[in-house]
Amino acid sequence: MPKTAHPFLQDDFQIAWSKLVPEIIETDIKQGLETARANIDALSKPVDDGEELTFENTLLALEEATEELSRGWGLLNHLDSIRNNQDQRDSLNAMLPEVTQFFSSIPLNDELWSRVKSYAETGEAKELTGIRKRLLEETVSDFVKSGADLPDDKKKRMEEVQAELAQVTQKFSENVLDSTNAWDLVLEDDSRLGGLPDTAKSILVSNARSKDLGTDEDPQYRITLQVPSYFPVLEYADDAELRKEVWQATTTVGLDGDFNNTDLIWKILRLRQEKASLLGKEQFADQVLEERMAKDGKTAIGFVEDLAEKTQPFFQKEIQELSEFRKQSDPDWDGVFEPWDVSYWCEKLRKAEHDFDEEELRPYFAIHQVLDGMFRLTEKIFGFKITECNAVFAKPGEAIPDNQTNTFEVWHPEVKYYQLHDAESGDHLGSFYADWHPREDKRGGAWMNYLRTGEPPSGSRPRTPHLGLICGNLTPSSKDKPALLTHREVETVFHEFGHLLHHLLGEVEIKSLNGVNVVWDFVELPSQIMENFCWSRDSLDFFARHYETGETIPDELFEKMVGARNFQSAMMQMRQLSLGKMDLDLHINHHSTEEGTDLDQLVSEILDGYLMPLATQPPAMARRFTHLFASSTGYAAGYYSYKWAEVLDADAFTRFAEAGVISESVGREFREKILSQGNSRDAAELFRDFMGREPDLNSLLERSGLVA
Numbered sequence: 102m103p104k105t106a107h108p109f110l111q112d113d114f115q116i117a118w119s120k121l122v123p124e125i126i127e128t129d130i131k132q133g134l135e136t137a138r139a140n141i142d143a144l145s146k147p148v149d150d151g152e153e154l155t156f157e158n159t160l161l162a163l164e165e166a167t168e169e170l171s172r173g174w175g176l177l178n179h180l181d182s183i184r185n186n187q188d189q190r191d192s193l194n195a196m197l198p199e200v201t202q203f204f205s206s207i208p209l210n211d212e213l214w215s216r217v218k219s220y221a222e223t224g225e226a227k228e229l230t231g232i233r234k235r236l237l238e239e240t241v242s243d244f245v246k247s248g249a250d251l252p253d254d255k256k257k258r259m260e261e262v263q264a265e266l267a268q269v270t271q272k273f274s275e276n277v278l279d280s281t282n283a284w285d286l287v288l289e290d291d292s293r294l295g296g297l298p299d300t301a302k303s304i305l306v307s308n309a310r311s312k313d314l315g316t317d318e319d320p321q322y323r324i325t326l327q328v329p330s331y332f333p334v335l336e337y338a339d340d341a342e343l344r345k346e347v348w349q350a351t352t353t354v355g356l357d358g359d360f361n362n363t364d365l366i367w368k369i370l371r372l373r374q375e376k377a378s379l380l381g382k383e384q385f386a387d388q389v390l391e392e393r394m395a396k397d398g399k400t401a402i403g404f405v406e407d408l409a410e411k412t413q414p415f416f417q418k419e420i421q422e423l424s425e426f427r428k429q430s431d432p433d434w435d436g437v438f439e440p441w442d443v444s445y446w447c448e449k450l451r452k453a454e455h456d457f458d459e460e461e462l463r464p465y466f467a468i469h470q471v472l473d474g475m476f477r478l479t480e481k482i483f484g485f486k487i488t489e490c491n492a493v494f495a496k497p498g499e500a501i502p503d504n505q506t507n508t509f510e511v512w513h514p515e516v517k518y519y520q521l522h523d524a525e526s527g528d529h530l531g532s533f534y535a536d537w538h539p540r541e542d543k544r545g546g547a548w549m550n551y552l553r554t555g556e557p558p559s560g561s562r563p564r565t566p567h568l569g570l571i572c573g574n575l576t577p578s579s580k581d582k583p584a585l586l587t588h589r590e591v592e593t594v595f596h597e598f599g600h601l602l603h604h605l606l607g608e609v610e611i612k613s614l615n616g617v618n619v620v621w622d623f624v625e626l627p628s629q630i631m632e633n634f635c636w637s638r639d640s641l642d643f644f645a646r647h648y649e650t651g652e653t654i655p656d657e658l659f660e661k662m663v664g665a666r667n668f669q670s671a672m673m674q675m676r677q678l679s680l681g682k683m684d685l686d687l688h689i690n691h692h693s694t695e696e697g698t699d700l701d702q703l704v705s706e707i708l709d710g711y712l713m714p715l716a717t718q719p720p721a722m723a724r725r726f727t728h729l730f731a732s733s734t735g736y737a738a739g740y741y742s743y744k745w746a747e748v749l750d751a752d753a754f755t756r757f758a759e760a761g762v763i764s765e766s767v768g769r770e771f772r773e774k775i776l777s778q779g780n781s782r783d784a785a786e787l788f789r790d791f792m793g794r795e796p797d798l799n800s801l802l803e804r805s806g807l808v809a
Contacts, residue, residue, distance in 0.1 A: 107132050109173035114532075114553060114568060118512040119495035121180060126192035130177065133170035134203055140166035145212035154220040156229070160236055163217070164613055167204070172553075174200055179550060183572060184497075184512060185278060185542045197271060198264045205263035208247035209256040217244060232781050236611050239780070242392065248380055255379050262379070266372045266733040273355075273365045274544070274731035280360035281326045282541050284350045287314060288322040293340045298460040301333035303579030310580075317580070326351060327539040329576040335444045348441035355724030362724040363700055369730050373737065374692035385688045386738035393620040394745065394784055401741050402685045408744060408798075409678045409711060415671035415807050420713055423669075426450045437716040451668050457661035463585040467648035468537060468575065471591055474644020475598060476519075478634065482768030483602065483776070484524045490532075492518045513540070521605050531555060531567035531605035537594075538584065539574040546727070547573035547593050549600035549628075554612040567616065569604045571597040583648055588662070591644075592632045599631030600624075608777040615779040621739045623784035625746030626753065627776055633754040636666060637762045667806035672713070674744075674805060679711035681741035683721075684729055688738040700724075749788060752800040756792070 108120035109129035144162055148154065181193055207213065220226055221241060229237055248259045287309060288294065294302060306315065308323035308330055315321030324330055324347060334347045355362040370385075377388040386398025395401040427434055427446050438446070452458055476487040493508040494516070495501045501510060509518040509532075517535045522528060539545070553568035573593055578584040586594070603624075604616035617624055634640040642653050654662070686707045694703070704721035723729065728736040736742070753771075760767045774791045788796060802808050 107173075109133070109176055110169050112169070112172070114566070115509060116176070116552065116568075117501075118510050119497055119499055119501065121176060122497045123186070123188035123192050126177060126189065127196055129173055130170070130196045130200065133173045134199065137167045137170040137203065141207060141210065141213065144216060145210055147212070148216065148219065154216065154223055155225060156220075156233055156237075159216060159220040160233075160240055163213075163240070164236075164611070167207070170200070170203075175550075175552065179552070179570070180512070182544045182548075183536060183540075183542075185544070190275065194268070194271065197267050201264045201267035202260055205247075205260045208244045208249050209251070209259060214244055214249040217241065232609060232611055232614065235781055236614060239614065246380065246388070246391065251379060259376065259379050262372050262376050263733065266369065266376070269365055269368050269372065270730060270732050270735075273362050273369070274727055276360040276362050276365070277355050277725050277727055277731070278544055280354045280357060280725075281545060283357075283360070284326055284353065286324040286346065286350070288324070291320075291322055293343045294322060294334075294338060296337045296339035297333055298337060298463075300460065300463055300576070300579070300582070300585055301337065303582060304329055304333075304576060307577060307579050326354060327545065327574055329539065329574065332444075335441060336448050337445070341442065341445075344441040344445060345439070352720045356720055362730070366700065366723055366730060367694065367698075370687060370692045370694070373688065373734075385692060386685055389688075389734060389738045390622075393739070393742075394622045395741070398685060398689045398738065401738070401745075402682070402689065404745060405678050405681045405685065405741050409675065409682070411802065412671050412674050412678065412807055413710070416675045419669050419671050423447060423450055426453065435716075437714060439716050440719050443713065443715075447669060447672075451665055455661055455665040455668060457658075457665045459587055459589075461658055462588050462645075462654070462662065464647050464649070465645040465654050466586040466588065466591050468584040468586055468594075470646055470648065471586060471594060471644045472535070474646070475595060478640055478643040478763070479598070479602070480524065482763060482765060483606070483772045484765070484769055485530065485606070486522045486524050488520050488522070490518045490520055492516060512536075528564055529566045530564075531569065533568065533601055533605065534570040536570065536572045537575050538577040543572075543574070544727070545574055547571075547575075547597050549597045549604070549617070551604045551616060554604075554607070554615050556610055556612065557608045559610055567605045567607065569601050571601050573597065585648065588635065592635050595631040595635055596628045599628035602631075603627040603776055603779075606772055606776040607779050609779040609781045611781075614781055617779075619780045620784050621736070622742035622745045623749070623788075625743055626749045626788075629743075629746050629750035630754055630771075633750065633757070634762070636663065637758075639762050670805040671807055674807070675711055677744055679708050680726075681744060682711055683707055683723065684736070684740040685738060687723070748798055748801045749796050751804045752796045753788070753792060755800055 107129040108117055108125065110133050111117070140162075144159070144166060177189075177193055177196075180189060217240060221237060226237060248256055251259065285308075288305075291297075291302060294305070302322065305322035305324060306320045308325055309315045309321040312323060314323060324334060331347050331351060335344055338344050338347075354360075373385040377383070377385040380388055382388040382391075384398060386401065390397050390401055395404065423443075423446060424436060424438075426449070427438075428436070430449075448458075480486055491508040492511045493501055493505045494511050494514045501508075511518055511534060513536060515536065515538060518532065519535065520532045521530050523530055536543075549569065549571050551567065551569040553566075555565040555567040556562070558564045573590075575590045575593065576584050576586055600617060607615040609615040638659060641659070645654050646652060683704055691698075691703060691707075700723065701718065701721045704723060705718060728740060730737070756767050756771075757764055771791060775787055778787055785795075799808070
């Protein structure tokens with residue numbers, strides 16, 4: 102069968118999304134496996150007498166051996182995230198064990214490992230410098246960390262563990278999506294929605310209309326477990342019983358009925374620990390963090406606990422202030438918050454203290470203006486040009502009309518497509534898709550991913566562009582208004598765009614060392630530093646303009662916004678630290694916990710002192726914590742990296758701030774020394790190269806207002 106018959110395996114830069122249908126998945130992925138196996142088998146043959154091992158026929162050949170399969174498998178997993186359906190899910194799960202086993206077998210292949218080691222001893226290898234030396238070091242390290250030196254029986258078990266982990270974590274992810282979609286609440290009128298802003302009500306009306314409920318003249322209101330739908334209810338609804346009902350529904354995700362992830366969590370923890378033990382590590386955190394900036398679990402959990410200790414006095418003070426405020430308004434209150442009341446009273450306190458309602462900002466954050474302004478801002482700072490292209494959509498299995506010329510196919514009608522060119526050379530550096538709003542067949546959260554990794558020009562070889570994507574679940578448009586975002590959602594847009602720039606601006610000639618392929622506790626630096634541009638008057642004026650008048654945020658409102666920036670910053674910081682603490686503690690101390698252990702009680706004990714005391718103890722959110730349990734590794738034993746990178750971004754942004762925020766010189770230096778470098782050098786070295794010193798924890802504490 103010709104390769105043109107395998108759409109998932111095509112190397113075309115423009116992806117034909119409409120051809121990626123469930124019925125061809127198994128055929129295409131099996132073809133990709135066949136090609137990849139043949140390539141690995143060729144590299145695993147004994148070296149012939151007189152054959153010279155070279156960088157090209159060993160390391161580069163290994164890089165390229167699985168590229169086609171990785172491309173097809175990556176497309177399938179992307180579709181699983183944004184266009185989930187049962188036929189596609191069945192085909193993915195049918196191929197998952199075989200694909201996982203194949204990739205797991207590569208570093209456990211004795212003959213292949215022998216070839217890599219033999220090359221490492223050659224004169225050429227010992228003379229390697231720069232990025233080529235880095236690839237050799239990383240390849241050898243990856244083999245060792247994956248079990249290349251294990252005895253045969255342990256290698257066999259390692260493959261089994263990896264395959265089982267892939268299946269269990271995939272099931273965890275499916276349970277979260279299915280249980281999120283399993284609940285909704287339809288209200289026939291808005292009598293219970295007192296306190297909700299008009300924007301929030303409009304979203305609920307649109308949710309109802311999407312199910313053919315209500316009419317324009319007689320609207321109904323549908324609350325779902327998508328964040329833009331339910332969170333405003335918790336934050337604004339005066340009806341405490343409604344808040345309770347919605348909050349209780351959120352806790353059922355990953356908990357109720359067939360979607361209960363409790364047993365899967367214990368199984369994932371045990372499998373990860375077994376993998377670490379096979380590799381000679383005491384626990385999974387040490388195995389995962391060995392080559393990250395933290396180096397081991399002890400250092401990571403020490404970082405979390407140290408920052409929590411520094412935050413604790415401010416945390417207790419904020420809880421006391423919130424309690425005293427409520428007592429003034431509600432003298433009969435017993436003094437202990439119910440979980441469905443916390444966000445509601447926090448918002449009331451913020452309004453009282455700062456005369457600031459975040460809803461006042463929404464009209465200045467229409468998504469099309471946010472995106473356009475963000476592009477213009479970053480073009481100026483980093484030196485590129487972004488152009489939106491004509492996008493066209495066809496349903497899966499249907500053909501793009503013949504008259505569609507100069508268009509780029511997308512996977513959904515709302516998806517946009519852009520090109521990014523260097524401002525000076527005009528080179529096409531990369532392209533990307535953007536998919537910003539929730540759908541029932543799309544997983545929750547926000548993320549960036551890449552579909553193609555390009556290469557910089559080298560000798561006679563021209564540049565090839567990168568291809569990436571950014572996705573979110575942001576406030577959608579309503580019948581009479583465009584999508585008006587919260588400021589927090591704007592920060593999310595900037596965050597994911599920072600990840601994307603890390604990929605699109607990569608200038609590393611080795612694909613596996615380019616872009617976001619860096620150690621996990623460094624990968625959030627480019628994303629989190631971008632959030633800082635959402636707080637400066639100068640940068641806000643690029644994208645924060647009233648959707649009807651075009652006016653920038655009034656000075657008075659801006660001052661309120663900045664004044665409220667650190668409102669309850671200790672409570673927010675302790676929440677993030679609690680997630681990192683739970684993650685690390687589960688993987689360090691409770692990976693072999695006996696069957697039948699009460700997960701909720703255990704997590705409560707782990708997080709003693711990290712959480713606000715509540716009258717009703719919520720179920721452990723671990724059951725819906727896809728960052729930790731929806732992939733074989735992901736953020737597992739690494740969720741602390743958000744705070745770790747926040748230390749780095751707070752410190753690094755001081756250079757922008759000192760230069761006036763919109764600084765082309767600092768921006769170009771950040772692009773050159775961080776964004777373009779990928780994993781070409783040690784992360785700590787890259788940071789020192791940009792800052793001229795080690796990171797300073799105080800920058801984060803000062804920015805958060807958590808200093809005495």
